[in-house]
Amino acid sequence: MVDLSVSLGGIRLQNPVIPASGTFGFGHEFASYYDLNRLGAVCLKGTTLHPRFGNETPRIAEAPAGMINAVGLQNPGVDAVLQKEVPALRKVYAGPVIANIGGFSVEEYAACCEKADRCPGIDIIELNISCPNVHGGGMSFGASAKDAETVVKAVRKACRKPLFVKLSPNVTDIAEIARACEAAGADGISLINTLLAMRIDITKRKPVLANVTGGLSGPAVFPVALRMVWQVYKAVNIPIMGMGGVSCAEDAVEMLLAGATAVQVGAAGLKNPFACLEIIDGLPPLMEKLGVTKLSDLVGAAHQSY
Amino acid sequence: MNKGIYSIENTRQLAKNTFLTRLAGDTSAFCAPGQFINIALDGFFLRRPLSVCDWDGEGLTVIYKTVGKGTKALANLPAGTKLDVLTGLGNGFSVETSGLRPLLIGGGAGVPPLYGLAKRLIGKGARPVVILGFNTAEEVFFEKEFAALDCDVTVATVDGSYGKKGLVTDVLPQGTTYFYACGPEPMLKAVYDRADTSGQLSFERRMGCGFGACMGCTCRTKYGAKLICKDGPVLEKEAVVW
Ligand SMILES: Cc1cc2nc3c(=O)[nH]c(=O)nc-3n(C[C@H](O)[C@H](O)[C@H](O)COP(=O)(O)OP(=O)(O)OC[C@H]3O[C@@H](n4cnc5c(N)ncnc54)[C@H](O)[C@@H]3O)c2cc1C
Ligand SMILES: Cc1cc2nc3c(=O)[nH]c(=O)nc-3n(C[C@H](O)[C@H](O)[C@H](O)COP(=O)(O)O)c2cc1C
Ligand code: FES
Numbered sequence: 369m370v371d372l373s374v375s376l377g378g379i380r381l382q383n384p385v386i387p388a389s390g391t392f393g394f395g396h397e398f399a400s401y402y403d404l405n406r407l408g409a410v411c412l413k414g415t416t417l418h419p420r421f422g423n424e425t426p427r428i429a430e431a432p433a434g435m436i437n438a439v440g441l442q443n444p445g446v447d448a449v450l451q452k453e454v455p456a457l458r459k460v461y462a463g464p465v466i467a468n469i470g471g472f473s474v475e476e477y478a479a480c481c482e483k484a485d486r487c488p489g490i491d492i493i494e495l496n497i498s499c500p501n502v503h504g505g506g507m508s509f510g511a512s513a514k515d516a517e518t519v520v521k522a523v524r525k526a527c528r529k530p531l532f533v534k535l536s537p538n539v540t541d542i543a544e545i546a547r548a549c550e551a552a553g554a555d556g557i558s559l560i561n562t563l564l565a566m567r568i569d570i571t572k573r574k575p576v577l578a579n580v581t582g583g584l585s586g587p588a589v590f591p592v593a594l595r596m597v598w599q600v601y602k603a604v605n606i607p608i609m610g611m612g613g614v615s616c617a618e619d620a621v622e623m624l625l626a627g628a629t630a631v632q633v634g635a636a637g638l639k640n641p642f643a644c645l646e647i648i649d650g651l652p653p654l655m656e657k658l659g660v661t662k663l664s665d666l667v668g669a670a671h672q673s674y
Numbered sequence: 675m676n677k678g679i680y681s682i683e684n685t686r687q688l689a690k691n692t693f694l695t696r697l698a699g700d701t702s703a704f705c706a707p708g709q710f711i712n713i714a715l716d717g718f719f720l721r722r723p724l725s726v727c728d729w730d731g732e733g734l735t736v737i738y739k740t741v742g743k744g745t746k747a748l749a750n751l752p753a754g755t756k757l758d759v760l761t762g763l764g765n766g767f768s769v770e771t772s773g774l775r776p777l778l779i780g781g782g783a784g785v786p787p788l789y790g791l792a793k794r795l796i797g798k799g800a801r802p803v804v805i806l807g808f809n810t811a812e813e814v815f816f817e818k819e820f821a822a823l824d825c826d827v828t829v830a831t832v833d834g835s836y837g838k839k840g841l842v843t844d845v846l847p848q849g850t851t852y853f854y855a856c857g858p859e860p861m862l863k864a865v866y867d868r869a870d871t872s873g874q875l876s877f878e879r880r881m882g883c884g885f886g887a888c889m890g891c892t893c894r895t896k897y898g899a900k901l902i903c904k905d906g907p908v909l910e911k912e913a914v915v916w
């Protein structure tokens with residue numbers, strides 16, 4: 369028997385495969401597809417203090433080996449998520465739940481995380497710092513080490529649960545930002561969020577997305593994500609959730625080797641609603657082939673002589 | 675929702691840039707006409723959503739316009755090709771409220787789901803009146819098929835090269851009990867504005883998943899934000915906001 373379990377900030381996951389935020393609703397919607405209890409954890413749709421409609425449509429565009437989305441954090445607001453969605457998920461799922469929190473000011477992030485922290489149905493908080501900072505001129509909090517540190521410090525005070533900070537890849541030095549988050553008290557790092565991208569309709573001579581730009585994800589970004597996980601693993605001593613294009617068990621193992629303790633699966637699960645299950649089922653035979661009995665032994669294993 | 679492997683039985687051209695493909699495979703996930711399928715195609719990341727035109731115990735048909743690379747690739751696949759398809763997506767049309775003389779209005783690529791709808795309305799004793807709108811004669815398809823079901827069919831073309839000249843809203847009949855509409859959004863809006871009965875309209879959105887996971891296909895309604903792929907594609911007239 370192979371051991372697939374991993375530990376994230378003191379929380380045990382039976383396997384490292386997690387549907388990524390924004391690509392699995394609030395989880396309970398998919399309980400009729402398969403037993404959600406087979407997942408390593410469930411990561412909820414990005415949640416903000418106030419309800420948001422999100423961007424106008426079209427919100428989706430295609431890309432070579434991937435997709436671009438500009439959903440714009442549509443969600444019913446943290447109170448509705450904690451009062452309706454989390455209890456609905458808890459009726460069908462007993463494993464770890466990750467709340468993904470977005471915000472547009474330090475105060476908003478802190479208030480939202482404080483509420484999530486008090487909710488017994490939530491185990492881990494993932495702070496999405498890719499949102500634009502409305503008080504800081506619209507640049508994302510994740511774009512500078514200083515802003516990242518400010519928001520993580522404030523949120524750290526407001527929450528006791530394991531706190532993962534989700535980084536944007538649209539930066540020049542991801543390692544510096546990860547170090548700032550660690551210094552500010554983060555228990556882990558999640559990466560990557562989507563890469564800023566766009567498409568133009570050549571007959572209409574107009575951008576495809578109503579929002580003009582959106583975020584690229586899917587297999588196209590996998591090598592970029594892997595490189596960033598590699599760099600962050602070198603820079604910090606806290607666990608990493610790796611994501612960006614993970615589509616099969618081999619990709620998951622590659623992410624672990626680069627330094628991720630767990631993986632999140634986004635775009636692949638939108639194309640194939642059973643992608644997470646297939647990755648989980650693919651791990652034991654792959655481990656056997658690779659001569660591995662304990663999956664967590666692979667975390668960061670590619671770094672040994674570098 | 676069902677995810678399965680479906681095999682192309684045949685594909686034939688119906689009109690200019692318009693193809694019908696029959697897929698063999700499990701159809702148990704369908705519960706209403708107007709539901710759709712989402713087809714994975716080699717070389718394309720996103721699946722292509724297409725309304726189910728009709729289905730039976732052995733398979734289903736779709737009719738589609740070749741508007742871009744994906745639909746062109748689909749039309750060119752040989753019989754026997756195996757496709758990864760999600761079926762039984764969306765809510766579909768409800769036939770419960772139709773009355774005896776429902777009006778079915780289809781524009782171009784919006785015509786296909788009305789065929790399966792017409793069959794099921796007839797099955798419960800209604801006698802549908804069908805209006806099919808196209809741009810021009812060479813795009814017209816399925817007039818005979820609707821007539822063979824014993825529907826009253828009127829075809830309208832924008833340039834007058836076939837049937838009546840004008841838009842579907844120029845040829846609306848009197849005395850119908852309800853309406854069902856599927857087609858381009860400007861057509862749906864015109865139908866909505868002119869309709870004097872209650873009805874249902876089928877909408878399109880670009881989709882990231884087709885099964886309610888990504889919130890890519892959101893639409894404003896009188897009852898809040900709805901997902902076209904899951905709460906739709908069919909919305910009741912009373913819910914629609916433009
Ligand atoms: C619920 C639903 C039912 C549909 N039923 C039919 C049908 O029965 N017959 C038919 O001819 N067409 C139908 N369409 C439209 C059909 O999905 C598009 O024409 C098709 O996806 C175009 O793909 P492409 O690769 O040829 O075009 P491209 O323009 O190259 O496609 C690029 C991307 O945009 C998406 N896209 C382009 N046009 C549309 C559109 N109108 N709606 C949604 N996504 C689009 C594609 O899926 C793809 O992701 C339906 C759409 C929806 C949402
Ligand atoms: C449709 C869609 C919605 C997303 N929504 C969120 C979100 O609400 N919060 C967040 O932190 N990331 C969000 N993401 C980013 C994903 O969680 C993930 O970081 C990214 O897509 C890379 O993984 P992938 O290539 O496997 O999709 C979203 C991605 C997609 C495709
Ligand atoms: S297309 Fe993903 S939620 Fe509708």
